[in-house]
Amino acid sequence: MKMDTRVFPDLDALSRAALEELLRIMQEAVRERGRFAIALAGGRTPASLYALWADAKNHGAPTPWDRVHLFWSDERYVGHDDPRSNYGIARKALVARVPIPQANVHPMPTGAAQPTEAAQAYEAELRKFFGAAPPAFDLQLLGLGIEGHTASLFPGSPALEEQRRWVAAVEAPAEPPQRLTLTPVVLNQGRNTFFLVAGREKREIVAALRRESESQPSPYPAARIRPAGRVLWFLDEAAGGC
Numbered sequence: 001m002k003m004d005t006r007v008f009p010d011l012d013a014l015s016r017a018a019l020e021e022l023l024r025i026m027q028e029a030v031r032e033r034g035r036f037a038i039a040l041a042g043g044r045t046p047a048s049l050y051a052l053w054a055d056a057k058n059h060g061a062p063t064p065w066d067r068v069h070l071f072w073s074d075e076r077y078v079g080h081d082d083p084r085s086n087y088g089i090a091r092k093a094l095v096a097r098v099p100i101p102q103a104n105v106h107p108m109p110t111g112a113a114q115p116t117e118a119a120q121a122y123e124a125e126l127r128k129f130f131g132a133a134p135p136a137f138d139l140q141l142l143g144l145g146i147e148g149h150t151a152s153l154f155p156g157s158p159a160l161e162e163q164r165r166w167v168a169a170v171e172a173p174a175e176p177p178q179r180l181t182l183t184p185v186v187l188n189q190g191r192n193t194f195f196l197v198a199g200r201e202k203r204e205i206v207a208a209l210r211r212e213s214e215s216q217p218s219p220y221p222a223a224r225i226r227p228a229g230r231v232l233w234f235l236d237e238a239a240g241g242c
Helices: 011-033 044-054 086-093 115-130 200-211
Strands: 005-008 036-040 068-072 074-076 139-142 167-171 178-182 192-197 230-236
Touching: 005 011, 011 036, 011 044, 011 139, 011 192, 011 230, 044 086, 044 192, 068 086, 074 086, 115 167, 115 178
Parallel strands: 005 230, 036 068, 036 139, 139 192, 192 230
Antiparallel strands: 074 178, 167 178
16 A cells, blocks of 8 residues: 655654644644644554653644644543553643643543443534534544554454444454444544554564555555545654665
């Protein structure tokens, strides 16, 4: 598949480059639409970016936090204080360290009796913010699993075929198995999408994606996400070096 890649020496350099581009997109979105809506990713790789963003005020790039709205692309169905929580990771690295209004933080709920109820509640939250049409995030951050999953869309997941729901409760072949995820109905609308990929264990799947034909259906969920807007792949040399 055709991939617009940026390869950096290490995770720190990757994160700094991604932050620079994030801030440029944010400034443009605030100027044109009065707000910046971003879908955050979970895991360790984006946590480095979040920590840098929290410190961006020290590098001549202030963020208008009252105009920024944080959403999530997926969530493990655990409490927000659980160390596996995507929201919890972002809260520690970013949310708790910046003056963002609480009303601008939109975590996926994980307290409902059934994950399906939580998925419906988060879709209602998105509709309240964006309106009736599937939302186009100004920026959505995504990762890449060693088997090609992104967000909590794993190979063979029925959610990959979803054409109506914006948020799905899924069973993942990973711990914890119960998760919430944005579906392709939303993820294929993004104005800007960053795939953040680091680590040598990701090299094989990155190479497999690069070899794929554009004309054939892909078995890899990451390749099934083809947003309307720009897609950039931020890779460290361990993941994407030739």
